[in-house]
Amino acid sequence: MLKACGASVSGRAVFSLPKGRVIPGLTIPEPVVVLHPFARGSGKSLTSNEIHELTCALAPVRVVIVGRAATELHCDENVTSLVNQTDLSQLIWLLRRSSFVVSVDSGPVHIAAAVSKNLLSIHFWSDPRSVGPYRKDAWVWRDQRIFRVAQIEKFKLRRGAQSRPDMAQIAALIREQI
Numbered sequence: 001m002l003k004a005c006g007a008s009v010s011g012r013a014v015f016s017l018p019k020g021r022v023i024p025g026l027t028i029p030e031p032v033v034v035l036h037p038f039a040r041g042s043g044k045s046l047t048s049n050e051i052h053e054l055t056c057a058l059a060p061v062r063v064v065i066v067g068r069a070a071t072e073l074h075c076d077e078n079v080t081s082l083v084n085q086t087d088l089s090q091l092i093w094l095l096r097r098s099s100f101v102v103s104v105d106s107g108p109v110h111i112a113a114a115v116s117k118n119l120l121s122i123h124f125w126s127d128p129r130s131v132g133p134y135r136k137d138a139w140v141w142r143d144q145r146i147f148r149v150a151q152i153e154k155f156k157l158r159r160g161a162q163s164r165p166d167m168a169q170i171a172a173l174i175r176e177q178i
Contacts (some may be wrong), residue, residue: 017114020093023086029062031099031178038067038083039106043124043162046104048073050167054102055079057171061178064098066091067108099178102170108134118177120170122144125162128152139173141165146173 003009032131035054037046046054051073057079066082075081086094088111095101095111100118105111112119113133120139121128128140129152136150144163147155150162 005034015114016113017092018089018176020096021087021089022093023082023090026064026080026082026094028064028094028097030065032062032097033058033100033102033174033178034098034112035063035065035093036067036101036103036108036112037065037162038069038108039104041126041138044104044126045069046122046165050165050170052076053103053167054171057167058174064094066094067106098124100174102174105131113138122170124136124164127157146170 016074022148035051038043038074047073051065054079055076055091059076062078062080062082063074064082066086069083073081091108092111092115096115098116101112101116102120102122103112104122109119109121110132118136119135120141121133123140123142128142130147133149136148136155138149139146140149140152143158144166146169
């Protein structure tokens, strides 16, 4: 179709994202973990308790929580909440500067896959083979296991499984990577 419209179809398609827009007043320490725990789909978000467990398990590593939510979070010393405070351009900027990104299956996980090397995508019931992320070196949590996208075909994923993640297991992976 593109060729019929006169577009060049030679070479690899590239869909680059902008650098993003600086978040005023935010100092980003090293290392920093960006956590996107919210999704619009039913049963796809982390609970407040799971968010708290993960951020505590990562302390003293700085965690920046992003996304849109109606609930208020109670944050520990190592957490900066930017919930309902960033736009898409600022999110891109922050993801580019992260040491590690943890996101539930949502739109921001795909942005993270495009701009960040260290990524864990949490899937409660969705099939990462169908919905991504498609970055081969990204990590996926599904059915109580963490594995690389490149290894996904080795695993039999239960249809509609809805187990909850072990935050200590996730924190251990993040610590190994950063």
